[in-house]
Amino acid sequence: MMSEGLVRVSRRTTESEIEVALNLGPRDPKLRDRIETPLPFFNHLLEHIAWRAEVNLEVAVRLTSFQLAHVVLEDVGDALGRAVATYLARTREHGAVGYGWALSTIDEALSRVVVSFEGRALLAMDHQVGLPERVEGMQSEDIAAFFEGFVQGGGCTLHADVLKGKNGHHMWESLFRALGESLGAAMARRPWREGITPGVAGPRELEVDVQL
Numbered sequence: 585m586m587s588e589g590l591v592r593v594s595r596r597t598t599e600s601e602i603e604v605a606l607n608l609g610p611r612d613p614k615l616r617d618r619i620e621t622p623l624p625f626f627n628h629l630l631e632h633i634a635w636r637a638e639v640n641l642e643v644a645v646r647l648t649s650f651q652l653a654h655v656v657l658e659d660v661g662d663a664l665g666r667a668v669a670t671y672l673a674r675t676r677e678h679g680a681v682g683y684g685w686a687l688s689t690i691d692e693a694l695s696r697v698v699v700s701f702e703g704r705a706l707l708a709m710d711h712q713v714g715l716p717e718r719v720e721g722m723q724s725e726d727i728a729a730f731f732e733g734f735v736q737g738g739g740c741t742l743h744a745d746v747l748k749g750k751n752g753h754h755m756w757e758s759l760f761r762a763l764g765e766s767l768g769a770a771m772a773r774r775p776w777r778e779g780i781t782p783g784v785a786g787p788r789e790l791e792v793d794v795q796l
Contacts, residue, residue, distance in 0.1 A: 591670045595663040599650040604663040605642035606671060608771065612640040621645045621656055625720035625753075629727070629760040630660075636688070636764030637771065653726045661733025668767060669738040672701050675773065682782030684769025688762035693749035697762040699770055700741045702783040707735040711746045711755075719752035727756055731763075 589608035595601070612618065619630045621643060634641035643664075645656055672680045683700040709731060715724045735742050744763065749755035781787055 589671075591667045591674070593663045593667045593670070595659060595666075597659070599648060599652075599655050600659045601646040601648070602659045602663045603642070603644040604660065604667050605640075606664070606667040607640040607642070608671070609640065611638075615640055618642040621660065622647070623653060623656060623722060625722050626657065626660075626727070626730075629730075629756060632757060632760045633664075633764035633767065636686075636761050637768040639768070639771070653722060654729050657726050658729040658733035661730040661735075662737035663733075665734040665737030665740065668771070669701055669740065671771060675771075676781065677779050679773040679775055679778040681770055681772050681774060681777060684766040684772075686762045686765030686769065688758050688765055690754045690758050690761065691751070693751065693754035693758040694747045695749075695755070695758040695762045696743070696745045696747055697759065697766040698743040699763075699766045700782050701738060701770060702741065702781070702785075703739045703788050704741050705735050705739050706741045707731055708741075708743045709745070710743075713746060713749050713755070715746065715755055716752040719756055724752070724756070 591606045593604045615634055616631055619627050619641060621627055622645060630641060630643055643660060645660065647655065672682050685698040687694065687696050709728060717724060719727070731742060731744055744759055746755050746759055749758065
């Protein structure tokens with residue numbers, strides 16, 4: 585039986601094959617080596633999520649006919665969002681919180697992320713300072729696609745705001761750090777919350793009768 589602290593997601597389309605493993609066990613000293621996408625800066629950003637959320641993260645990407653950065657970012661985001669949502673659903677009876685927020689910084693850059701896993705997919709991104717068009721060989725709009733995919737895969741509400749910054753690398757890194765910290769808070773467990781959901785409405789139950 586799979587441990588409740590380990591979630592694997594395989595996502596396959598005609599564009600890509602994505603494998604994501606989320607492991608809340610003891611720290612993996614080879615964590616950095618297990619995050620493999622074709623985009624070095626993206627690998628770096630994913631490492632910050634794992635580091636700040638205090639989880640082990642494995643990511644593998646194989647592209648088929650579309651060698652596009654946008655596909656990589658969005659599809660990995662979708663798979664990781666599904667992994668986190670699956671972990672939270674599995675551990676709700678043990679008091680998984682399901683929501684969190686964080687402010688995080690590196691040097692002059694400061695970002696804020698607030699997330700809640702209630703089955704409501706919405707992304708609100710606001711850059712109070714202008715992000716450069718390109719950072720470390722990547723388009724900023726492609727990096728933003730990671731957050732769009734994460735929200736769709738996780739069924740969560742996510743507010744992601746870059747509050748300060750001048751260096752593009754630092755601005756994106758501070759945002760991914762904040763995401764990691766907010767996810768760490770969401771995946772934490774509290775005895776008081778055993779068996780309850782992040783929102784007072786409780787889990788959604790849908791009954792559909794289709795006649796064709």
